[in-house]
Amino acid sequence: MARVSDMKERLTDAALDLIWHNSYGTTSVDAICERAGAKKGSFYYFFKSKSQLTAAALEADWNKNKTKMDALFSPTIPPLERFDRYFDYVHDRLAEIQQVCGSILGCPLLSIATEVSTQDEVVRATVDRIWDRKINYFVSAIRDAHAQGLIEAPDPEAKARALFACYHGTLAQARIQNDVDLICGLKQVARDVLGVKPAHAMSS
Amino acid sequence: MARVSDMKERLTDAALDLIWHNSYGTTSVDAICERAGAKKGSFYYFFKSKSQLTAAALEADWNKNKTKMDALFSPTIPPLERFDRYFDYVHDRLAEIQQVCGSILGCPLLSIATEVSTQDEVVRATVDRIWDRKINYFVSAIRDAHAQGLIEAPDPEAKARALFACYHGTLAQARIQNDVDLICGLKQVARDVLGVKPAHAMSS
DNA sequence: AAAATAGTTGACCGATTAGTCTAGTCCGCT
């Protein structure tokens, strides 16, 4: 064992940043290196291709966000409130980034996977895998809400996937229209999709 | 006036085909020309850039689909049935294309706009404009449903935009997971989002 | 027939692309 470098992390950070802001196709290896303060040689020492780097960057990003997700979807929080908090968090975070870069960037997983899905199976499968983990937060919350009689959801997985799709569609629209307010509508959409019984509806 | 050529249409057709299947970034002008049977010079005789060609291709595609949309959302059809028919149509069309190319391609407008939104204002604005027209089908159907007491939708535009987002999210998921069945869930999501009153719910 | 318009051709350009390779530097280990 010799010296340890933080270059790998600098590279994944730079890659996700650039790809999220722009796109996978227009983000060059040179640009990633420049942002990370790395030379070509270092890049290809750590990653065998741009595609592999991207997959690694998405995994690294998941690991970074996991703690926050665990907190937002903690079983200590009333199940339906978890969604409200999560959507608020996403809204605030995207708005914050917009202050810096001028754009609502949406969900990086969705943007990247949409772009490369038919051409890069490594990246596509990585997104698929991460989503499989992420959707569990939705499933648990829905199952808990059902158990408490707040909603009628005999098939929590199906409901979770439906809401997941609506969530991503809203983020995509927000990116394209560069309008953070679209995300505010998510709470009501969630209530509608989940079929929240009127008596238990929360104030927005 | 001298000879008339169908090259312009061949180019927009080829471009949309390739970009939809793959992505904007990975679709080269050379590839578009080859598919259209054109040479570089012809391309730049008709279009001043790849970006302009893409915008033109999206507009041309809209014009092609408009007739079908008018039929699907005809006021002669019960309003909520219009959505069911539309989602069936989209499902069948995407499944048909999958038979040929192996992939569920989703909505080209969404894929392209997501990819270029922060970098190509011409294409982004084109998608925005087309969506403004397309969403009217949703708005009218929702307004009609409300007038007939089938749903409670005092703000048809907002409902339409919410459903539009869910629709696009589902198509994006279908593309990424290459799973046409996800689209089947759309009918139920639409009923949930629109708040269809149980008495008027249709059989699926 | 000739002029004018509409469309086509393909060579060419400089920039950029992802990726390779060799030589070297740095640093903890014994």
Added chain:
DNA sequence: AGCGGACTAGACTAATCGGTCAACTATTTT
């Protein structure tokens, strides 16, 4: 002190990129 593995430097390649251009052909108008 010095070995050996971890990492960096940066020149290099072959291919491809979007875009230009001047010469050419085909068709309609006069």
